């Protein structure tokens with residue numbers, strides 16, 4: 001047997017995080033600028049994992065890789081293959097714990113690589129089911145959004161308990177993503193919003209509904225190539241997320257830096273209290289300028305991602 005490869009990409013929540021927990025819609029984008037590749041090849045002895053966070057025997061891997069191990073065990077059991085004698089190499093450009101879907105992406109790439117390795121066809125339903133096994137262990141109660149988007153080429157319009165819908169991305173422009181260097185604290189932020197809903201129900205649900213309306217407007221802006229409109233919607237959404245207490249000083253500082261550098265709009269993305277922020281720019285040159293300013297303002301990494309047609313080659 002030779003080397004078999006599987007790939008996946010990251011995801012970025014464009015708008016609707018947190019409100020989605022209260023049944024409002026959200027839009028997530030496939031972040032094809034940050035990819036992950038898993039290679040599976042033969043190995044003598046217990047399966048070995050080579051990755052940036054751990055190199056060693058898979059059965060002695062740290063707890064945060066338990067989801068991946070479970071996924072491997074399930075695939076091998078279903079295919080009647082041993083889960084030993086595999087060399088698994090993970091090469092990731094997606095930072096972990098930044099709300100970019102790295103855990104769903106690595107599981108997706110692993111499942112694809114294993115099916116190639118064992119030369120069995122993989123249906124998208126089976127792929128989702130295996131990734132869900134990993135995500136349940138890694139995240140507890142995954143919404144399934146990450147698993148869908150890391151393997152999709154179209155933006156996904158998503159509502160709780162409904163099948164995600166692919167929407168066309170007709171907007172021309174560039175998305176800049178920047179990493180605060182701080183781990184995202186999604187669980188804590190979601191818990192704090194739940195407390196706000198208890199203690200200040202009317203005001204909090206007003207914000208949640210407003211965020212839902214903004215997601216509707218964002219969908220229209222995306223489908224009518226209205227980048228400035230979309231930018232304004234992102235700015236408003238950052239303010240509302242701040243009102244929900246899910247931002248933090250570093251995110252606010254980067255959002256401000258992007259706006260000062262001429263971004264069409266900027267906001268935090270994902271669970272908040274850390275993780276990443278995003279900004280929009282009309283041209284590649286504007287995007288580079290904004291990315292530079294974000295790095296000056298303390299971002300540890302930035303990405304420039306073409307939207308619309310530029311992203312469909």
Ligand code: PMV
Nearest residue numbers: 017018020099100186270271
């Ligand atoms: O931080 P991420 O990318 O896992 O996104 C969290 C999104 C929330 O809406 C805050 C929570 C959720 O479960 O939908």
